[in-house]
Amino acid sequence: MEPQTIIARRIAKELSSGMLVNLGIGIPTLVANYVPEGVQVFFQSENGLIGTGSPPEDGMGHPTLTDAGGRPVTALPGASTFDSAMSFGLIRGGHLDLTVLGGLQVDQTGLLANWMIPNKMVPGMGGAMDLVSGAKRVVVAMQHSVKGASKIVKKCTLPITSTRAVDLVVTELAVIAFGDGRAILRERAPGVSAAQVVAATEAELDIPSNVSEMSL
Amino acid sequence: MQTVSLEQSVAMIPNGSSLMIGGFMAVGTPERIIEEILRQKKRDLTVIANDTAMPGRGIGKLVGAKLLRKVIVSHIGLNPETQKQMMAGDLEVELVPQGTLIERIRAGGYGLGGILTQTGLGTPVENGKKTVEVDGRTYLVEAALHADFALVQAFLADYLGNLSYALTARNFNPVIAMAGRTVIVATDNIVPVGVMSPDHVVTPAPLVDYLVANM
Numbered sequence: 018m019e020p021q022t023i024i025a026r027r028i029a030k031e032l033s034s035g036m037l038v039n040l041g042i043g044i045p046t047l048v049a050n051y052v053p054e055g056v057q058v059f060f061q062s063e064n065g066l067i068g069t070g071s072p073p074e075d076g077m078g079h080p081t082l083t084d085a086g087g088r089p090v091t092a093l094p095g096a097s098t099f100d101s102a103m104s105f106g107l108i109r110g111g112h113l114d115l116t117v118l119g120g121l122q123v124d125q126t127g128l129l130a131n132w133m134i135p136n137k138m139v140p141g142m143g144g145a146m147d148l149v150s151g152a153k154r155v156v157v158a159m160q161h162s163v164k165g166a167s168k169i170v171k172k173c174t175l176p177i178t179s180t181r182a183v184d185l186v187v188t189e190l191a192v193i194a195f196g197d198g199r200a201i202l203r204e205r206a207p208g209v210s211a212a213q214v215v216a217a218t219e220a221e222l223d224i225p226s227n228v229s230e231m232s233l
Numbered sequence: 234m235q236t237v238s239l240e241q242s243v244a245m246i247p248n249g250s251s252l253m254i255g256g257f258m259a260v261g262t263p264e265r266i267i268e269e270i271l272r273q274k275k276r277d278l279t280v281i282a283n284d285t286a287m288p289g290r291g292i293g294k295l296v297g298a299k300l301l302r303k304v305i306v307s308h309i310g311l312n313p314e315t316q317k318q319m320m321a322g323d324l325e326v327e328l329v330p331q332g333t334l335i336e337r338i339r340a341g342g343y344g345l346g347g348i349l350t351q352t353g354l355g356t357p358v359e360n361g362k363k364t365v366e367v368d369g370r371t372y373l374v375e376a377a378l379h380a381d382f383a384l385v386q387a388f389l390a391d392y393l394g395n396l397s398y399a400l401t402a403r404n405f406n407p408v409i410a411m412a413g414r415t416v417i418v419a420t421d422n423i424v425p426v427g428v429m430s431p432d433h434v435v436t437p438a439p440l441v442d443y444l445v446a447n448m
């Protein structure tokens with residue numbers, strides 16, 4: 018299975034009916050493809066839509082119905098639209114149950130850096146800082162390493178997105194939870210041992226006596 | 234409210250003005266007004282908007298034509314030209330978290346001096362700003378934003394200036410319609426007064442100064 022698929026499928030298990038969920042660009046977007054059967058969630062696009070559906074068939078897109086990346090989407094029956102002030106009120110105001118975001122680095126206390134690389138990539142934070150500061154639960158979807166270097170680090174060297182720690186990081190190797198300033202290895206990917214995860218991770222991990230295998 | 238031609242609507246904007254412009258990645262941006270700004274070569278503009286779109290679309294056209302002095306936006310990632318001009322020092326870019334940006338605009342339009350938010354605390358966004366404690370929690374003080382003009386794209390307008398919007402083209406538009414000192418509206422459709430149900434009016438007519446005629 019592709020790393021992105023493992024990550025997206027595992028995060029989809031975090032969904033339950035009735036949740037309001039915001040998915041970021043990249044791997045997070047793939048989570049929508051693996052919503053468990055019988056589970057009905059509301060997907061928010063922060064440009065002003067709840068009830069975001071899959072992309073339209075070629076040629077069937079509408080210029081005023083788009084996702085937060087400006088790409089055409091559909092709206093499911095029961096969808097609603099609103100302005101950007103309400104959209105971020107939903108995000109900051111404790112109404113958003115879950116946000117799934119990409120990451121450049123997460124440190125062992127759960128702090129996330131995902132919005133800039135000084136002097137290299139300055140895209141702007143968009144909604145990322147509000148999402149991490151405001152959502153009830155924050156899950157990071159990212160590959161474990163980039164060019165052989167662990168993205169789960171002792172301390173972020175890139176500017177952080179928020180002082181609020183994320184709840185969970187899901188990579189193609191592991192599920193890592195954060196609490197009380199500590200990183201805890203919760204699950205390992207099929208065929209991956211806890212020792213392999215530790216070897217691939219710069220951050221210090223707490224290893225419980227029994228680390229279960231990810232269910233995909 | 235006054236109905237004006239496209240040419241008149243832009244002729245009233247002096248060089249050096251500050252403009253709030255609706256749209257999210259160019260969806261809900263008044264493209265006709267943008268095109269006319271290009272044609273009349275308005276210069277040294279400050280733009281307050283969600284993003285600088287992409288080259289050749291919406292606000293991206295103004296960036297490409299080098300008509301801007303400063304942008305206050307949340308995202309420039311899809312417009313390499315913005316980043317290039319920023320790195321070269323030709324364009325001042327103030328990056329603001331999206332939720333903070335829309336609330337600063339809303340505060341401007343709603344008569345508030347600013348807002349308190351936890352977004353941006355402990356990040357470069359905090360630099361040079363005050364923090365305050367309320368009920369034991371720390372917040373960043375973010376000042377209200379104002380602009381000389383708001384350039385709004387509506388879906389439906391009547392001849393009094395009542396407005397409604399389409400789907401995700403709503404985004405910043407109703408909020409900037411409260412915050413611009415002069416509000417100029419382009420719309421996909423114009424209908425007679427009385428056609429729009431009061432419940433469906435999102436921006437009430439007295440907020441609109443100029444409605445750009447369709448042809």
